[in-house]
Amino acid sequence: MKIAAFWFRRDLRLEDNAGLYHALKGEHPVLPVFIFDTNILEELEEKADRRVQFIHQHIVALDKQLQQWGSALEVHHGTPGEAFAQLTAKYDIACVYTNRDYEPYASRRDEEIARFLKQHDIAFRTFKDQVVFDYSEVVKDDGKPYTVFTPYSKKWLSLLTDDHLRSYSTLKYKDHFHKVNHKAIPSLQSLGFTAGRQAFPPEAIDEALIRHYSKTRDIPAIEGTSRLGVHLRFGTISIRTLARRAGALSETFLSELIWREFFMMILWHFPRVINTSFREEYDRIKWRNHEKEFERWCTGQTGYPIVDAGMRQLNATGFMHNRVRMIAASFLTKHLLIDWRWGEAYFAKKLLDYDLAANNGNWQWAAGCGCDAAPYFRIFSPQRQTEKFDPGGQYLKAWLPDLGSEDYPEPMVDHTVARERCLAAYKKALQR
Ligand SMILES: Cc1cc2nc3c(=O)[nH]c(=O)nc-3n(C[C@H](O)[C@H](O)[C@H](O)COP(=O)(O)OP(=O)(O)OC[C@H]3O[C@@H](n4cnc5c(N)ncnc54)[C@H](O)[C@@H]3O)c2cc1C
Known part of the structure; x- marks a missing residue:
């Protein structure tokens, strides 16, 4: 019997899933497939990696749901090339459906799989699912990509219609899954990983929180942000559902979702940003790259409480509040003059919501070298940021039990001295 396959990647849900909807509406019964991709897994150093645990949990849940409908998830562990060689040997596949993934590795992987499938006379159909607007939909009038957020965001909003946010009623077609044992x-x-005792944020949309988001989002001591990052990363929530429901309650929240797409679009159009500054002249900066200082930053021992609290929150939970991410990133690049790529790599290892486009875009923003970055001479004062966003010190108290004791380190660098050193280094690099 001819079947179709639906390949899950960063869209680990059954409801409102664009590619899955089209697969189920097609003429063949649909075999749902997931691949634990060794090309990705083998790069991970931490064996108790929270992201792998999160994915695994959701794969088990997807499979359970599919079993209730008489189907099951076909799970492979290997490279996608190996998995598709096995799948095509085992089944008579007419077409593979999947949702588009815009990261450079994903594009290469998909090109390779598309070529392989073509050799076997199998169609490969991809759909837009993880974004409201794809890379070529929000562009300037001359077709070129935006590189500044505000005009991008204006265009994004001007193009938005109810249709873009309408959910795909995937479950109407749940009888079309291929029945398997x-x-x-x-x-x-x-898979080579271990389970830690990790509680993940719920995927429910907290409407009361979103309503107050513009007032609460900058206060790290409270749960004032959605914590949906990881669900957006792995598609356990649909961007259409979220933008429709939450966007109607808070323009500020919607704007953050637009930032997400902006950075995805930057990465798609300018993949070189993975290695180089968007503004290439910033790659002339002479970073100090002091390894011991980097270690103190990573472990939350800089003597700057807001930075240390953030780094310890990150190390303990896999999450850091956005305001504190900005302060910690600014401190690393500007106070310590350590290459933003070092900080970016550390966050990539630790963040549960790690996303290549958002991480790279925000690190470049913090270092001043990004596409729409703050001017480099605006250097955050950790102290003033703390007075503004954690005036009662609750966030510091929550993460720094040693604060005020002899064990807590002295500031590793003087703010004024570091500021001057940074301005001089940036100026020198940009003068030439
Ligand atoms: C140095 C640095 C590194 C970052 N690395 C990442 C990363 O790896 N992955 C990631 O998703 N976000 C990253 N961010 C952006 C932001 O900090 C997180 O998206 C946010 O803190 C996640 O928490 P939340 O889900 O509660 O966000 P909310 O405030 O509830 O926002 C909702 C969603 O909007 C999106 N969003 C919000 N702010 C941004 C932003 N500035 N850029 C892009 N998308 C945004 C995210 O998908 C987020 O989940 C980074 C920010 C900085 C300053």
């Missing part, structure tokens, strides 16, 4: 999902251990 269930096979056990590989355990985390068999």
Whole structure:
């Protein structure tokens, strides 16, 4: 029997899933597939990686739901090339459906799989799912990509119609899944990972929180942001559902979702930003790159409480509040003159909501070298930021039990001295 396959990647949900909807509406029963991709997994150093645990949990849940409908998730562990060689040997596949993924590795992977499938006379159909607008939809009148957020955001909003945010009623077609016998999902251990005791943020949209978002989002001591980053990263929530429901309640929140797409679009059009500054002249900066100082920053021992609290929150939970991410990133690049790529790589290892486009875009923003970055001479004062956003010191108290004791380190660098050193280094690099 001819079947179709639907390949899950960063869209780990059954409801309102664009590619899955089109697959289920097609003429063939649909085999749902997931690949634990060794090209990605082998790059991860931490064996208790929270992201792998999160994915694994959701794969198990997807499979359970599919079993209730007489189907099951076909799970592979290997490279996508290996997995598709096995799939095409085992099944008579007419078409593979999937949702588009815009990161450079994903594009290369998909080109390779599309070529392989073509050789076997199998169609490969991709759909827009993880964004409201794809890379070529929000562009300047001359077709060129935007590189500044405000005009991008204005255009994004001007193009938005109810249709863009309408959910795909995938579940109406749930009888069209291919009926298969269930096979056990590989355990985390068999994938080479271990499970920590990790509680993940719920994927529910907290409407009361979103209503107050513009007032609460900058206060790290409270739960004033949605914590939906990881769900957007792995598609356990639909961007259409979220933008429709939350966007109607808070323009500020919607604007953050637009930032997300802006950075995805920058990465798509300018993949060189993975290695180089968007404004290339900033790559002339002579970073100090002091390894011991970097270590103090990573472990939250800089003697600047707001930076240390953020880094310790990150190390302990995989999350850091956005305001504190900005302060910690600014401190690393400007106070310590350490290359933003070092900080970016550390966040990439630790963040549960790690996303290449958002991480790279925000690090470049903080370092001043990004496409729409703050001018480099605006250097955050950690102290003033703390007075403004954690005036009662609750955030500091929550993460720094040693604050005020002899164990807490002295500031590793004087703010005024560091500021002058930074201005001089940036000026020198940009003068030439
Ligand atoms: C140095 C630095 C590194 C960052 N690295 C990442 C990263 O790896 N992955 C990531 O998703 N975000 C990153 N951000 C952006 C932002 O800090 C997080 O999206 C946010 O803190 C996640 O928490 P939340 O889900 O509660 O966000 P909310 O405030 O509730 O926002 C909702 C969603 O909007 C999007 N969003 C919000 N702010 C931004 C932003 N500035 N840029 C892009 N998207 C945004 C995210 O998808 C977020 O989940 C980074 C910011 C900085 C300053």
